[in-house]
Amino acid sequence: MRPDPAATDPRTKIDTSVAHPARRYDYWLGGKDNFAADRxxxxxxxxxxxxxxxxxxxxxxxxxxxxAHIAGQAGIRQFLDVGTGIPTSPNTHEIAQGIVPDARVVYVDNDPIVLAHARALLTSSAEGATAYIxxxxxxxxSILNHPDLLQTLDLSQPVALMLVAVLHFVPDADNPRGLIEPLIDxxxxxxxxxxSHMTHDFLSSEDAAAVNQVVSSEALRARPKERFATFFDGLDLVEPGIVSASEWRAEDEPQPRPSRSEVSCYGAVAVKR
Structure with missing residues (x-):
């Protein structure tokens, strides 16, 4: 018997009564793909x-x-974007292919609403390619052995692994470094x-306690710089190293930049030798 399409359609698994990180992030960015619980x-x-x-x-x-830095300065033409979230232009492939038209990008997420928007991701320059897993x-x-990844990316050649605003959803008990180790290897x-990763390093102890009480109940966890740095063990940090996400190579952004406390997020890029 053929499966019921309604049972296999990922959109049927969307629970609009429970907040979801991707939809909440979409709300903060001014998007429309969110529901009351997310707001x-x-x-x-x-x-x-x-x-x-x-x-x-x-x-x-x-x-x-x-x-842009990796595609322009390093000439990398392959990107693996894990936890991509709801499409928000410009996406990774749009930026990369705007610099190197033959860039190949694989997006990875397990959110049903992102899957429902996969068509928005699956657009590419004629020279390049995109895939969604x-x-x-x-x-x-399940990522590394997926046939769509193997068809799109050549893992024997350099790849840029994107884990942007992802690991602050992984508790210490789940060993976040251990989870990403196979991908880095x-x-x-x-x-x-x-x-990038949320932090309370730039907040007063009082503000940090108040924020932490709320974000922890929303399955978010801030980490200090020293803990975030362990996620890059064995890799060489690219200048300027681990800094506020608003400050990383932001010389061409509108000035003045937001303060570190306003952003409360670290960002860093590293290379595997």
Whole structure:
């Protein structure tokens, strides 16, 4: 018997009564692909961290600059974007292919609403290629062995692994470094790793406690610089190293830049030798 299409359609798995990180992030960015539960969750965080939208926008701008730097300066033509979220233009492939038209990009997410928007991601320059994988960071083999990845990327050549605003959803008990280890191990020498992560380092102890009480209930966890740095063990950080996401190679961004406390997010790029 053929499966019921309604049972296999990923959109039928969307629970609009429960906030989802991708939809909440879409709300902060001013998108329309969110529901009441996402907006309520987002507003609870905004109530204790009023510059949340600024932080989300700066995280997105960090991603754009990192991709542009890697494609332009390093000449990398392959990107693996894990936890991509709901499409928000310009996406990784749009930035990369605007610099190197033959760039090849694989997006990975396991959010049903992102899958529903896959067509928006699956557009490419004529010279390049894009693919979308419905897979989970908690199962790295399902990413690395996926036929669409193997058809799109050549893992024997350098790849830029994007983990932007992803690991602050992984608790310490789940060993975030251990989760990404297989992905990093699979990268060829000369590959890049891009990460950003929420932090309370720039907040007063009182503000940090108030924010943490709310964000922890929303499955977010901030980490200090020293802990974030461990995610880059064995890699060489690209200048300027681990800094506020709003400051990473941001010389050409509108000035003045948001303060570190307004963004409360680290960003960094590293290369695998």
């Amino acid at each position: 309520e969750s987002g507003d609870r965080i905004i109530a204790v961290f009023p510059t949340t939208r600024t932080a989300a926008l700066e995280n997105r701008r960090f991603m754009r600059r990192a991709v 419905d897979a989970d960071l908690y199962q790295p083999d 699979a990268l060829a020498p000369g590959s890049y790793v891009v990460m």
